[in-house]
Amino acid sequence: MACVMKIEITDSYEALSKAAAKKAANYINNNPGTLVCFAAGDTPLGTFKELLLMQKEGNVDLSTVWYVGLDEWVGLGIDDKGSCIKVMHDSLYNYIPKERVRMFNGLADDIQKECSEIYEWIIKHGGIGLSLLGIGRNGHIGFNEPGTPDVEGCFTVELDEVTKSVSKKYFGKERAVTTGITIGWRTLLDSQEVILLACGINKAQIVKKAIEEDCTPDVPASMLQKHSTLTVILDKGAASLLDQ
Numbered sequence: 001m002a003c004v005m006k007i008e009i010t011d012s013y014e015a016l017s018k019a020a021a022k023k024a025a026n027y028i029n030n031n032p033g034t035l036v037c038f039a040a041g042d043t044p045l046g047t048f049k050e051l052l053l054m055q056k057e058g059n060v061d062l063s064t065v066w067y068v069g070l071d072e073w074v075g076l077g078i079d080d081k082g083s084c085i086k087v088m089h090d091s092l093y094n095y096i097p098k099e100r101v102r103m104f105n106g107l108a109d110d111i112q113k114e115c116s117e118i119y120e121w122i123i124k125h126g127g128i129g130l131s132l133l134g135i136g137r138n139g140h141i142g143f144n145e146p147g148t149p150d151v152e153g154c155f156t157v158e159l160d161e162v163t164k165s166v167s168k169k170y171f172g173k174e175r176a177v178t179t180g181i182t183i184g185w186r187t188l189l190d191s192q193e194v195i196l197l198a199c200g201i202n203k204a205q206i207v208k209k210a211i212e213e214d215c216t217p218d219v220p221a222s223m224l225q226k227h228s229t230l231t232v233i234l235d236k237g238a239a240s241l242l243d244q
């Protein structure tokens with residue numbers, strides 16, 4: 001299917017967050033009962049703040065949809081600073097009915113079972129409706145690291161060196177993380193709508209590769225070009241190397 005990529009370049013992180021929240025709220029308002037997948041990471045934090053504000057003002061009801069976690073660091077749980085589950089609960093899910101949310105448990109004894117259960121949750125809710133994703137400096141989406149194969153569902157991935165070194169910013173210290181658990185890019189591509197967010201000059205080069213160069217699993221975010229209605233929301237820094 002041909003891609004109709006929409007690129008929105010905003011003036012600031014605040015503007016990016018507002019634009020993303022507006023788009024996500026619009027999806028949620030128009031598609032109650034569907035499944036939403038929000039990335040953790042720093043980039044969407046402003047979006048979550050805006051969504052909660054919109055909910056307070058009566059412009060969206062976040063409890064009308066279901067949620068699934070995108071990824072997690074294997075070995076980390078809700079009490080660990082920087083784990084995806086903690087970030088998402090602190091910034092959004094504490095304000096949403098518990099039964100609406102299913103995130104990966106990075107501490108599960110049986111990680112393969114965890115992968116199957118998350119995929120079952122996705123299937124049970126009719127696939128992912130909206131995916132709101134960030135991009136890693138190496139082009140990863142979720143923990144689909146460079147070279148992650150085209151596999152349906154969820155799986156564990158050996159973390160890339162870039163991801164390991166960037167990870168310190170979440171944990172506030174060195175942690176020996178080696179493995180990630182993620183929804184695969186193939187399943188993300190099946191989402192009804194995909195929004196990709198990037199902000200800051202340090203993402204400019206990888207954003208250019210992801211949206212202006214050929215699709216390749218070596219830059220997992222570039223695979224999103226195959227989505228029929230991809231929206232990319234950037235700030236000026238992240239957009240600074242784009243041709244147009």
Ligand code: GLP
Pocket residue numbers: 039040041042043044070071133134135136137140141142143163
């Ligand atoms: C992290 C996560 C992704 C996230 C990406 C970008 O490691 N695995 O889900 O979207 O990298 O993170 P940030 O928004 O902090 O730059």
